[in-house]
Amino acid sequence: MEQHKTAKIKTPPSEQKSRMMSQVRTKGTSPELALRSALHSDGIRFRLHRKDLPGKPDIVLPKYKFVIFVHGCFWHHHEGCIKSNMPKTNIDFWQNKIAANVRRDKTNQGDLTKLGWQTLVVWECDIKKDVCGVVKRVIDELHVNCAEKLNPSPCP
Numbered sequence: 731m732e733q734h735k736t737a738k739i740k741t742p743p744s745e746q747k748s749r750m751m752s753q754v755r756t757k758g759t760s761p762e763l764a765l766r767s768a769l770h771s772d773g774i775r776f777r778l779h780r781k782d783l784p785g786k787p788d789i790v791l792p793k794y795k796f797v798i799f800v801h802g803c804f805w806h807h808h809e810g811c812i813k814s815n816m817p818k819t820n821i822d823f824w825q826n827k828i829a830a831n832v833r834r835d836k837t838n839q840g841d842l843t844k845l846g847w848q849t850l851v852v853w854e855c856d857i858k859k860d861v862c863g864v865v866k867r868v869i870d871e872l873h874v875n876c877a878e879k880l881n882p883s884p885c886p
């Protein structure tokens with residue numbers, strides 16, 4: 731008799747733990763993971779956090795000389811986004827900190843452009859809202875940059 735495996739595999743404790751850890755650290759946050767797995771399932775191959783590139787981009791597509799920064803809305807100041815609202819206390823401290831991040835982001839992106847890399851910033855809130863839409867944007871940008879045709883299927 732054939733047995734159908736319909737039951738979902740339980741999340742092993744170690745995976746659960748590493749997910750918790752990744753939410754604590756700034757790198758490997760869950761929206762970034764969601765984007766990575768969506769890109770991966772579309773056959774787009776990438777490397778992570780290349781330390782030899784300015785700003786250690788989150789996702790690097792060496793084949794296309796293309797990098798993706800996954801930015802937290804608060805830390806990188808997503809303009810007009812509710813998640814980028816300043817805390818009510820220590821406003822000066824936070825404003826200085828965030829302004830420094832934004833300056834650093836601009837410098838890194840400028841340096842990457844000078845080195846011949848194309849950069850794309852995606853916001854965590856956009857990934858949470860519509861990861862397919864973000865993948866589509868990535869693919870559109872790749873098309874602009876590359877003659878080679880990609881045939882991914884970002885959305886079901």
Ligand SMILES: [Zn+2]
Binds near residue numbers: 808855
């Ligand atoms: Zn946002």
